[in-house]
Amino acid sequence: MSSDNAASTPYLIRGATLPDGTRTDLVLADGRIAEIGSGLSRAGASVVDAAGLIALPGLVDLHTHLREPGGEQSETILSGSQAAAVGGFTSVFAMANTSPVQDTAGVVDQVLALGEQAGYVTVQPIGAVTVGLAGERLAELGAMATSRARVRVFSDDGFCVSDPLLMRRALEYVKAFDGVVAQHSQEPRLTEKAQMNEGALSSELGMVGWPAVAEESIIARDVLLAEHVGSRLHVCHVSTAGSVDVIRWAKARGIQVTAEATPHHLMLTEDLVVGYDARFKVNPPLRRREDVEALRAGLADGTIDIVATDHAPHPIEAKDCEWDAAANGMVGLESALSVVHASVIDTGLLDWNDIARVLSSTPARIGRLAGQGQGLLVGGPAELTLYDPAASRVFGRGSLAGKSANSPYLEMTLPGRVQATFHRGYATVLDGALRPAAEIAAQGVRTHG
Amino acid sequence: MRHLLSTKGMSRDEAILLLDIAEDMADVANREVKKLPTLRGKTVVNLFFEDSTRTRISFEAAAKRLSADVINFSAKGSSVSKGESLKDTAQTLAAMGADGVVIRHPASGAPHVLAESGWIDAGIINAGDGTHEHPTQALLDAFTIRRRLHRGAARGKGLDGVTVTIVGDVLHSRVARSNLWLLTTLGAHVTFIAPPTLLPMDMSGWPAEAGFDLDAAIDAGPDVVMMLRIQQERMNAAFFPNSREYSRRWGLDDERFGRLAPTTIVMHPGPMNRGLEISSAAADSAGSTVREQVANGVSVRMAALYLLLSGDREDS
Numbered sequence: 122m123s124s125d126n127a128a129s130t131p132y133l134i135r136g137a138t139l140p141d142g143t144r145t146d147l148v149l150a151d152g153r154i155a156e157i158g159s160g161l162s163r164a165g166a167s168v169v170d171a172a173g174l175i176a177l178p179g180l181v182d183l184h185t186h187l188r189e190p191g192g193e194q195s196e197t198i199l200s201g202s203q204a205a206a207v208g209g210f211t212s213v214f215a216m217a218n219t220s221p222v223q224d225t226a227g228v229v230d231q232v233l234a235l236g237e238q239a240g241y242v243t244v245q246p247i248g249a250v251t252v253g254l255a256g257e258r259l260a261e262l263g264a265m266a267t268s269r270a271r272v273r274v275f276s277d278d279g280f281c282v283s284d285p286l287l288m289r290r291a292l293e294y295v296k297a298f299d300g301v302v303a304q305h306s307q308e309p310r311l312t313e314k315a316q317m318n319e320g321a322l323s324s325e326l327g328m329v330g331w332p333a334v335a336e337e338s339i340i341a342r343d344v345l346l347a348e349h350v351g352s353r354l355h356v357c358h359v360s361t362a363g364s365v366d367v368i369r370w371a372k373a374r375g376i377q378v379t380a381e382a383t384p385h386h387l388m389l390t391e392d393l394v395v396g397y398d399a400r401f402k403v404n405p406p407l408r409r410r411e412d413v414e415a416l417r418a419g420l421a422d423g424t425i426d427i428v429a430t431d432h433a434p435h436p437i438e439a440k441d442c443e444w445d446a447a448a449n450g451m452v453g454l455e456s457a458l459s460v461v462h463a464s465v466i467d468t469g470l471l472d473w474n475d476i477a478r479v480l481s482s483t484p485a486r487i488g489r490l491a492g493q494g495q496g497l498l499v500g501g502p503a504e505l506t507l508y509d510p511a512a513s514r515v516f517g518r519g520s521l522a523g524k525s526a527n528s529p530y531l532e533m534t535l536p537g538r539v540q541a542t543f544h545r546g547y548a549t550v551l552d553g554a555l556r557p558a559a560e561i562a563a564q565g566v567r568t569h570g
Numbered sequence: 571m572r573h574l575l576s577t578k579g580m581s582r583d584e585a586i587l588l589l590d591i592a593e594d595m596a597d598v599a600n601r602e603v604k605k606l607p608t609l610r611g612k613t614v615v616n617l618f619f620e621d622s623t624r625t626r627i628s629f630e631a632a633a634k635r636l637s638a639d640v641i642n643f644s645a646k647g648s649s650v651s652k653g654e655s656l657k658d659t660a661q662t663l664a665a666m667g668a669d670g671v672v673i674r675h676p677a678s679g680a681p682h683v684l685a686e687s688g689w690i691d692a693g694i695i696n697a698g699d700g701t702h703e704h705p706t707q708a709l710l711d712a713f714t715i716r717r718r719l720h721r722g723a724a725r726g727k728g729l730d731g732v733t734v735t736i737v738g739d740v741l742h743s744r745v746a747r748s749n750l751w752l753l754t755t756l757g758a759h760v761t762f763i764a765p766p767t768l769l770p771m772d773m774s775g776w777p778a779e780a781g782f783d784l785d786a787a788i789d790a791g792p793d794v795v796m797m798l799r800i801q802q803e804r805m806n807a808a809f810f811p812n813s814r815e816y817s818r819r820w821g822l823d824d825e826r827f828g829r830l831a832p833t834t835i836v837m838h839p840g841p842m843n844r845g846l847e848i849s850s851a852a853a854d855s856a857g858s859t860v861r862e863q864v865a866n867g868v869s870v871r872m873a874a875l876y877l878l879l880s881g882d883r884e885d886s
Contacts, residue, residue, distance in 0.1 A: 327742075
């Protein structure tokens with residue numbers, strides 16, 4: 122396999138398996154998929170042997186925390202983009218809870234530009250719903266929508282837009298530019314000082330519980346609001362069986378609601394809290410086995426539309442402490458595809474076509490993101506990832522490419538491995554290794570003009 | 571015994587061993603010279619992130635009677651608000667050569683984290699972590715019950731068949747949780763009585779009965795009634811309307827106390843709210859063990875320090 126990644130170099134990918142199971146060659150040239158078929162050849166192309174590898178459309182994460190500006194000690198737009206590329210992603214939606222908050226056109230445009238400079242993935246900023254995420258008055262949603270960043274997804278993630286009137290207005294207002302409100306569904310009064318899922322285990326450990334009803338009641342309210350005003354609602358990180366039921370009901374009623382589940386809520390359960398290892402502290406918290414099963418079933422039947430990582434980097438000291446003092450959140454970009462593989466492919470609930478849907482085409486559609494999630498089509502953008510489904514690895518610190526190590530999967534054996542990622546026609550990952558930042562930045566400059 | 575973090579998971583043999591050693595320690599308290607040389611040269615740190623004068627001085631007396639050097643480290647307020655992390659505090663104590671750390675912390679699991687972190691090599695005693703556990707309180711309660719029932723012949727015995735009714739704010743009580751596990755391990759039968767708002771949300775895994783009716787529980791004739799302290803601020807969080815109503819429904823008042831058999835043991839971990847969860851007549855009665863509990867607390871904590879810190883700590 123060539124390591125040549127020069128500007129104009131086409132790629133000939135040999136013998137890849139498409140999500141539908143057919144084997145094919147692909148030629149990438151000039152940022153597009155130039156050809157798909159068997160026995161292809163291309164003069165001057167770098168040849169990638171993809172025997173045994175699945176070719177997936179480039180993955181799109183609707184829920185990433187890149188921390189820049191303001192939290193550069195835990196992640197930067199560059200380091201988070203690298204983590205994304207290693208995980209097979211070609212685009213991430215950057216959540217608004219930066220410092221300063223992404224609540225003005227100026228900040229979202231800065232995030233967009235830094236993403237372009239890094240060059241590993243498309244960084245699509247999310248705009249805050251309310252000024253400073255304070256839940257008091259609407260941010261300049263229209264200005265962010267018409268800025269260069271073309272924001273379509275608005276979220277106060279980390280905080281719930283709990284005021285019902287403000288939520289109603291936000292849902293209504295974003296219709297002006299086909300936007301969507303992505304809600305962090307958490308009734309604040311029901312979750313004061315909450316530390317973990319409320320249930321038998323929290324009762325035993327004496328920890329303040331985060332009850333399922335605090336999520337489900339907000340989702341129920343929001344789907345009814347969305348129905349009432351005819352708007353699009355997206356539900357972030359659904360974590361309970363009851364939430365799946367509410368969303369299933371809303372969809373049957375014709376309400377325009379979409380929902381995401383995180384890889385960790387599809388795999389991990391609350392009993393991991395027992396050892397007080399703060400890597401397992403996350404919001405919403407890890408739930409019961411029944412909730413995990415309900416999320417998987419919901420993803421399989423389409424109630425849950427997508428998988429999104431909620432990649433949340435934190436510095437060492439935010440986790441190396443007693444449970445109550447620890448920050449919520451886990452990094453997830455690098456492990457996402459393997460965790461989804463273990464959770465819903467190996468259990469026979471989804472196939473690779475479904476993976477392309479829940480991790481690429483549908484998140485791009487919900488976020489109204491051009492140039493992503495279009496599948497593997499001749500003439501389409503050269504955004505794809507090559508994944509080795511037969512691999513197995515002990516996930517370790519070396520598996521992480523971002524700045525932070527707060528992964529719940531360290532020392533776990535996970536299936537699969539991303540072998541290569543192509544973004545705008547150039548390789549960001551080859552032979553399972555990240556391409557150097559300078560090389561990728563040059564590609565970014567070249568293709569963004 | 572390497573650490574004493576919880577009573578959950580403690581075996582019956584371990585518990586009885588500790589209680590028997592506490593009997594020996596109690597004998598020391600009756601001698602003219604109340605001091606043993608056992609832990610001479612050892613350093614015990616009382617690391618208290620919450621105010622608790624009673625528990626701290628009990629541990630301090632226990633350590634001093636075993637001739638240990640005692641350092642009191644009051645780190646009130648959360649580690650975060652104080653600016654120093656638990657890790658840095660632990661490493662500071664390790665650098666000072668602490669052999670044992672008695673920790674009281676508002677976060678469930680903080681003693682566990684301290685014991686497992688590798689930050690410090692000392693033996694760790696949990697002196698109360700959040701609303702999780704308070705193992706030495708449960709041990710002194712078990713010790714007190716056993717002594718009352720068996721007097722001088724308590725050594726080697728459990729609490730088989732003893733019925734214990736624990737009344738009050740079970741939800742926020744580390745004393746209730748530690749007693750649940752220890753008393754049932756020793757063979758007792760535990761019943762919790764509380765307003766529905768002050769019982770944990772899911773007690774399905776608890777080897778205990780739960781109910782709301784104190785009168786029915788009194789009339790069932792338990793061997794032991796343990797009243798838990800009710801915190802006045804719970805009213806503001808809507809757990810119950812006001813102290814008058816709480817006292818009327820869930821307080822051990824004179825009338826209810828009068829219905830108990832004269833042999834019933836009346837316990838309270840202290841400090842008491844007289845007239846709220848317990849009447850003065852009940853607290854000061856012959857059946858009350860409130861002051862014995864304080865005295866026994868020193869003996870039990872001596873036993874715990876002895877087991878953790880004497881000789882080669884890797885031996886249990």
